[in-house]
Amino acid sequence: MSQDPEPEATRRDAGEAESSRANRGWWDRNADEYQQDHGGFLGDDRFVWGPEGLDEAEAALLGPAASLKGLRVLEIGAGAAQCSRWLAAQGAAPVALDLSHRQLQHALRIGGDLALVEADAGTLPFRDGVFDLACSAYGAVPFVADPVRVFREVRRVLRPGGRWVFSVTHPLRWAFPDEPGPEGLSVSASYFDRTPYVEQDEDGRAVYVEHHRTVGDRVRDVVAGGFRLVDLVEPEWPAWNGQEWGGWSPLRGNLIPGTAIFVCERDESAAA
Template sequence: MSSRDEFHSAEIAVGTAGVARRPVGPAESEAAGRRWWDADADAYLAEHGADIGDAEFVWCPENLHEAEAELLGPRASLAGKRVLEVGAGSAPCSRWLAAQGAHPVALDVSAGMLRHAARLNRELGVDVPLVQAGAEHLPFADGTFDLACSAFGAVPFVADPGRVMREVHRVLRPGGRWVFAVNHPMRWVFPDDPGERGLTVVQSYFDRTPYLEVDGAGRATYVEHHRTLGDRVRDVVAAGLVLEDLVEPEWPEGHERVWGQWSRLRGELFPGTAIFVTRRPG
C-alpha cells in the first residue's frame, strides 16, 4: 500500500520541482510511477516496513488484516489457489498467501520494490515469483489465476483503471475473485494532512484532474489519479465483473498509528480506504 507523505527524499532523486494539475496519459503515468517507487523503495520500507510486515497481508492503514477479514474467501480455502497480487511492492501479502498454501505471483512496476521483495524472499526462504510489469498490461494468459488482489497497489496510480479491471477479468478463471483497496474517493477533497488542516475541504470531489509532482521540465515525477465512487463501480461493471461488497474499514479502537494522511483524528470522522470485493462471473 502507499500513502503520499509530505516530503520524501525520493523527491530529490527524481528532481521534483513543483506540483501541477493536468491530464496525464498511461505512458507518462506509468513512467512516473516506476521512477518514483524505484527512488522511494528504500525510504518507504524503512519507514513503513514494520507496519506492513515481511509476510503479512494488511489491507490498509486502518490495520485490517486478511487473516481476519477473509475478503479473498475463507482462509482455509486459499491452499492450492493461484493468486495474482497487482502492485505488490515488496510482496508481503504474497508471502502471507504462500504461507496459507496458495501459489501467488507478485507483480509490480518498480524494480526497486521488487529488489526488496527478492531480498525478503531469500531471507524468509519463501519462493514467490516476481514479475515487473504495469497493471494495464498484465503479461499472463487468459484464465491463469483463481484469485487476484491489490492492497493499495497500482490502481490509484494508473491513468486507465478501467483497463486494469478488464485485464484482471481476462487473467481470472470464471468464478475468480478480485479484491482491491484504494484511497477512499472522498479523501480527494481534503489535503493530505493527518491533522486539523486535513479536515477542511479544498477541492471538488468531481474534479478528476490528476495530482502531479513535476520536475523542472514539467515532466511528471509522481502521479495520483482520482475516481469517484461511482467511477470505480462503473469500471468494475464495465469490465464484466460483479461487485459483491464495498468495505469501508472503520478506525479501530486503540490504533494510534499516523501513516501519511491517515490518523485517528480523521479516521474517526470519515473513511480513508475503500476495498472493492468483486468476482468474474462463472
C-alpha cells in the same frame, strides 16, 4: 553537493504512458525509504489492506484462509510482496507483480519462495484463465490513467467466477487536504474534480501521478471491466492503531473513511 529541487505539485491531465513512466521512476527512487518507514507496520508476511490496519486474516475478503490452499493468486502492485508471503503461508500459490524493479528487489531481500514478475498492470504477461484470485492492496489502481484496461486484463487472467479484490484511497479523501491533523478536516477541493494529482520536475515532466475517481466512477469501472461488485468495504479506524501514515491518522480515521476496498467477482454475463 547540490540537491535536486523539490517537485512541483499540481493538478493537470496525465495519460497512460506518462503516468506509467512517472510512477515506475518514483517507486524505484523511493522504495528504500518506503520500506524503511512502513515495513514495520506492513511486516514481512502480513496481508494489510490499508493504513487502518485491516488484516486479511480477519477480513477474509478473498475467502476463508483455509479455502486458499492450492489456489493460484495474482497480487498486483505487490511492492515487497508482504501480502503474497501471507498467501503462501496459507498454502496458496501467489505471483507477486509490480511495476517497480526496486520494490521487487526488496521482495528478494526479505526472501521466501515466491514468483516475482516485473510488469505493467495494464498488460499482464499471463495466459487467459490461469488464476483463481487476484488482489491489490493500494497497488497499481490509484496510479493508472485507465483503470478499466487494468480490470479487463485482470478479468482475462482469472478463471470463470474468479474474485478480484483491490483497495484504494477512499475517493472522499480527494476533497480534503492530505494532512493528518485538524487542517485535514476541512474540504478544500471539489470531490467531483477528476484532474490527476501530478508532481513534476522543473522541466514540467511528471515524476509522480495519482488519479482520482469518484465512488460512482469506481463502480462503473468495475462493471465496464467485466466484474460484478460483491461488497464495498470502508474500514473504520481501530482503537489499537495510533500511527500516522501520510494523511491517514486516528483523528481523521475516526471521522471520515480513508480506504475503500472493492470486492468483485468475474461476471460471466459480461462481454469478454
